[in-house]
Amino acid sequence: MKLIPLAFKNILRKKTRSILTMASIVLPLFVICILGTMIRTLEADPTGGKGMFRLIVRHKVSLANFFPEAYREPVKQMPGVAAITILNWFGGQYIDNQPRNMFQRFAVEPESFLAVADEITIVEGTAQDWTSDRRGVLVGSLLAKRYGWKIGDQFVLKGDIFPVNLELTVRAIFKAPDETSVYFNRTYVEESVPWAKGLVGTLWIKADSPDAVARLTRMIDERFENTPYPTKTETEKEFQNGFISMLGNVKLVLNAISLAIGLVILLIAANTMAMTARERVTEIAVLRTLGFPKSDILTMVLAESLILALIGGGLGLAFFSLMFPGFRQGLLESPMGGFAAGMKLFPEVLIVGFLITLAIGLAAGLVPAFRSAQREITDGLRQVA
Amino acid sequence: MTIPIKYNIRNLFVRKITTTLTVLGIGLVVAVFLAVMALAEGLTRVFTASGSERNVLILRQNSQSELQSGISREQMQLVGNLPGIQKDADGKPLASAELVVVLNLDKRDGGSSNVTLRGVQEKGFALRPQLKMTEGRMFVPGQGEVIISESVTKRFKGTKSGEIIKFGAYSWKVVGHFEGGGTAPDSEIWTDVEGMMNTFRRGGFSSMLARTTDRAGKDQLLAALSADPRLALEGKSERAYYDEQTSTAAPIRFLGFFVGIVMAVGACFGAMNTMYAAVSARTREIATLRALGFSRLSVLASFVLESILLALLGGLVGCVLGLAIVKLALSGVTGTTNFATFSEVVFAFRLSPELLGSGIIFSIFMGFFGGLFPAGRAAFTKITEALRQVG
Incomplete structure (x- = not known):
């Protein structure tokens, strides 16, 4: 253990090399963290x-x-349904089709919607303001911030599935885990598009207990199985997962890229350690002659590798934490905007990043450390550097 | 006077471990870049290969895709009589009014995704000459029969010839398979439009596709469409419609560049390390070269060249690795959802020669930037001091 200070000194010996090695860990680790955040998101x-x-x-x-609105009543009567509402995807466009103007637009039934979506907290305006204005719109606070919407502001949504231009007035702003949606009254759409009357995209149900969830899924689908409009009922979580599985095997792609990046860092760090060990063959032989056991040599080389990796990794993680808000902001404007909204600085990602650094430090130093420790003293001393 | 390139090549082989590690590092960076870009390129190709310049796709105004569009039977009749549309041998307009609906099918590798079910009229096939039947037979109109692209069958359960696709009261019998040469119909299931309208109780179509006589005919048709406000339809060339959808690949391309560039910076530092070590190990040698009369510039050029050679080796390894990954591990079809049409696009990874070339150029850049500073140090070696140094 006496040789640990020597490991520090060794790192300072070739400053350029140490700095370059650390630098080559910082950026790739930054990317691994970003990919990890995406997977986590x-x-x-x-x-x-x-x-x-x-x-x-x-x-x-x-x-x-679509299926008929008439399905709501029988479902509402089923035991275990605490609240039920209608949620229709509106589509359409706001200003243009640029990624920064993409957000989710839903035509809903305002009163019952608020009963089901109970994670929504209205922070500006009131529920009453929104539900009583047929052309009112409830907007997420993230969107309100992005477009500078204030209570009373008006904007237009151009319809595509439903050919109508909606002129909406902001009546309330909400906070929720997902703030990238706007909700307005479906009656407004139905009045303008006659064929849309009585058509429903989805029914959204709040169950009163976990037991009811499983029971209702079966009951609802069996009830409508042999009608002209059969249904599929799933939990909201399953529904969201359905969207992710539609993207294809994104997780596999991201994981594979992360793994490859990890390997690249490992190769660079291993190269540094191999070069360092080779240059010190004579020196290590001298240390052995002085009586330092093999285990001390092993520890010294491994410590050097670990210290290098940990400093680089620490900088990488710090850099990531520092850059993250800016990066997220930039991504919001990119083609991945919709996805970036859900990104957060997840602590798990930082922990995994740290573990990767640790693994790289150990793996990179392992072979040179063993070879340095095992080399015969006579061989080492004979070698001309 | 230039230092012979043989000098650099031999030097690379002297330091086997270091050279191997650096080459592998750069190779891996290039391989990852190529694999991600091959994904983006495969996806892009589906759209760029689809759609003819002479076919005009007619949608309701403001519709971004067929799924959001609607055309009534009356509108279809009116459009059929517009000028510019080619007439077939039977004297009827070469046009097909179609209905698209997405079906949520289970994928073979888990999860589910939406697949486009397209109902076509009789001329639907003549409008897309790239389609070839590969198995079974054509559907019989009105019988609830469908034909499915080979690629869709590879990715989705229950879509082989003879199987029945069933959703409660809805069911379709699979009677054949087709292949569309990597174009949009390769992601689709086809049936006859009238039967499909019955099944889904729809009174109208989604879109209409028409072959125009020539460029003038196309302009004529487009002008006629926009001149008639009663129709409230808009036309665009089928090619333009698919071109708009290439943005589906934008996030993947972005990921490829982002990951590629950041990793390249890392690999550059790695190469720099290797080159610094090479320069410092050969300080006396360099001084000797200088003493022999080789100029600073020759030494600089020689070391930059060595670094580029090193990176180039990495680039080649990367290309081989990338090709191996794409040809062996990723040779099948894959898919993602095109959110403009809310349905799956089935495609294959595509590693074109141009892409491989860009991988090589990419590696040369890494070598150049990685070698510049170490080469600078070599070029400014103090001759007398270096020669005095006891190596």
Whole structure:
């Protein structure tokens, strides 16, 4: 253990090399952290845990088909339904189709919607303001900030599935785990598009207990199985996962890239350690002659590798934590904008990043450390550097 | 006077471990870059290869895709009589009014995704000459029969010939398979439009596709469409429609560049380390070269060249690795959802020669920047001091 200070001194000996090695860890680790954050974001539950108690009923063929509004009454009567509302995807566009102007737009039934979406807290305006204005809109505070919307402001949504231009007035702003949506009254859409009357995209149900969740899923689908509009009922969590599985195997791609990046860092660090060990063959032989045991030599070389990796990794993690808000902001404007909204600085990601650094430090130093410790003293002394 | 390149090549082989580690590092960076870009390119190709310049796709105004569009039977009749549309041998317009609906099917590798079910009229096939039947037979209209692309069958359960796709009261019998040469129909299931309208109780179509006589005919049709406000339809060339969808690949391309560049910076530092070590191990040698009369510039050039050679080796390894990954591990079809059409696009990874070339250029850049500073140090070695040094 006496040789640990020597490990520090060794790092300072070739400053350029140490700095370059650390630098080559910083940036790739930064990327690994970002990819990790993406994976974690994909796994995150946007409903803050409430998705387990909520069910979504859609047309069995796919989400893009409608079913009759008349389905609501029989479902509402089923035991275990605490609240039920209608949620229709509106689509359309705000200003243009640029990624920064993409957000989710839903036509809902305001009163019952607020009963089901109980994670929503209205922070400006009131629920009353919104529900009583047929052309009112409830907007997420993130969107309000992005577009500078204030209570009373108006904006237009151009319809596509429903050919109507909605002129909406901001009546309330909400906070929730997901603030990237706007909600307005479906009656407004139905009045303007006659064929849309009585059509429903999804029913959204709050169950009163976990038991009810499983029971309702079965009951609802069996009830409509042989009608012209069969349904599929799933928990909100399953519904969200469905969207992720539609993207393809994103997690696998991100994991594979992260693994490859980790390997690149490992190769660079291993190269540094191999060069360092080779240059010190004579020196290590001298240390052995002085009586330092093999285990001390092993510890010294490994310590040097670990210290290098940990400083680089620490800087990388610090850099990531520092840059993250800016990076997220930048991503919000990019084609990945919708996804970036759900990104957070997850502590797990930092922990995994630290573990990766530790593993790289150990793995990079292992072979040179063993070779240095095992080399015969006579061989070492004979070698001309 | 230039230092022979043989000098650099031999030097690379003297330091086997260091050279190997650096080459592998750069190779891995290039391979990852290529694999991600091959994903983006495969996806882009589906859109760029799809759609003819002469076919005009007609949608409801403001619709971004067929799924959001709607055309009534009356509108279809009116459009059929517009000028510019080519007439077939039977004297009817070469046009097909179509209905698209997405079906949520289970994937073979888990999860589910939406697949486009397209109902076509009789001329739907003549409008897309790239389609070839590969197995089974054509559907019989009105019988609830479908034909499915080979690629979709590879990715989704229950879509082989003879199987039945069933959603409660809805069911379709699979009677054949087709192949569309890597174009959009490769991600689709086809049936006859009238039967499909019955099944889904729809009174109208989604879109209409028409072949125009020539460029003038196309302009004529487009002008006629926009001149008639009663129709409230808009037309665009089928090619333009698919071009707009290439943005689906934008996030992947972004990821590829982002990851590629950041990793390249890391690998650059690695190469720099290797080159610094090479320079410091050869200080006396360099001084000797200088004493022999080789100029600073020759020494600089020689070391930059050595670094580029090192990186180039890495680039080649990366290309081989990338090719191996794409040809062996990722040779099948994959898919992602095109959110403009809310349905799956099935595609294959595509590693084009241009992409491989860009990987090589990418590695040369890494070598150049990684070698510049160490080469600078070599060029400014103090001759007398270095020669006096006891190595």
